[in-house]
Amino acid sequence: MKNIVILISGSGSNMDAIIRCAKAQNWEMHFKAKVTAVISNRPSAKGLGLAQDHGVTTEVVDHTTFANATNPREAFDTALIKEIDQHAPALVVLAGFMRILTPMFVAHYAERLVNIHPSLLPAFPGLHTHQRAIEAGCKFAGATVHRVSAELDHGPILAQAVVPVMKDDTPESLAARVLTQEHLIYPAAIAKLLES
Ligand code: NHR
Ligand code: GAR
Numbered sequence: 001m002k003n004i005v006i007l008i009s010g011s012g013s014n015m016d017a018i019i020r021c022a023k024a025q026n027w028e029m030h031f032k033a034k035v036t037a038v039i040s041n042r043p044s045a046k047g048l049g050l051a052q053d054h055g056v057t058t059e060v061v062d063h064t065t066f067a068n069a070t071n072p073r074e075a076f077d078t079a080l081i082k083e084i085d086q087h088a089p090a091l092v093v094l095a096g097f098m099r100i101l102t103p104m105f106v107a108h109y110a111e112r113l114v115n116i117h118p119s120l121l122p123a124f125p126g127l128h129t130h131q132r133a134i135e136a137g138c139k140f141a142g143a144t145v146h147r148v149s150a151e152l153d154h155g156p157i158l159a160q161a162v163v164p165v166m167k168d169d170t171p172e173s174l175a176a177r178v179l180t181q182e183h184l185i186y187p188a189a190i191a192k193l194l195e196s
Helices: 013-024 047-053 074-086 103-108 129-137 171-196
Strands: 002-008 033-040 058-061 088-095 113-117 142-146 158-162
Touching: 002 047, 002 074, 013 047, 013 171, 033 047, 033 074, 033 088, 047 058, 047 074, 047 129, 058 088, 074 103, 113 158, 113 171, 129 142, 129 171, 142 171, 158 171
Parallel strands: 002 033, 002 088, 033 058, 088 113
Antiparallel strands: 113 142, 142 158
């Protein structure tokens, strides 16, 4: 079985879309693949309840509990790796996961780590992408599924979706339009990876 572990920080709508697609397309039969765990760095993440509703195991590795370590990011990533590796994953999927990962973590999952970012990379890596796209006067925005490399939001691109930016868009209205596309391209990009 190809185990899939999904990392979230918040609402988990991309995670929900992936689990729904996995069930609808019967990834277990077609790809011998299964979402075996959803892990959040925030105990309050809404997506944890959604995952449980799907019958998927959930775990929390709270990054705030490592604040006093000599190297908080390495300590958090080491704890996260320990949890993830219990599931011997073929794929680790970042879905609205909001902590930057250390090169150590990225190297540990080389070739097995993917992310969705709410911009048309290489434009607007990092945070506040929708606000930045509106401020720059972009006529189009979108989302990118990419392999994760040590440099933030710079790994090889696997899929993209484009949406128009409307005259009266706010970061919220643009984010909502982009998110509907994320829910289509992320499950499709993962299915394609599992196929090969
Ligand atoms: N890690 C690496 N090494 N490479 C990538 O491409 C990564 C990554 C970790 C997360 C997702 C990402 C995005 O798609 C992602 C890609 C969080 C931040 C951030 O600045 C930036 C990019 C992404 C996720 N996080 C703050 C931090 O200090 C915390 C912000 C918060 O908690 O709200 O880690 O955009
Ligand atoms: C999505 O738009 C995702 O692309 C973005 O956060 C949202 C999470 O929604 N990710 C980032 O901004 C990563 N820095 P979700 O939790 O409902 O999937």
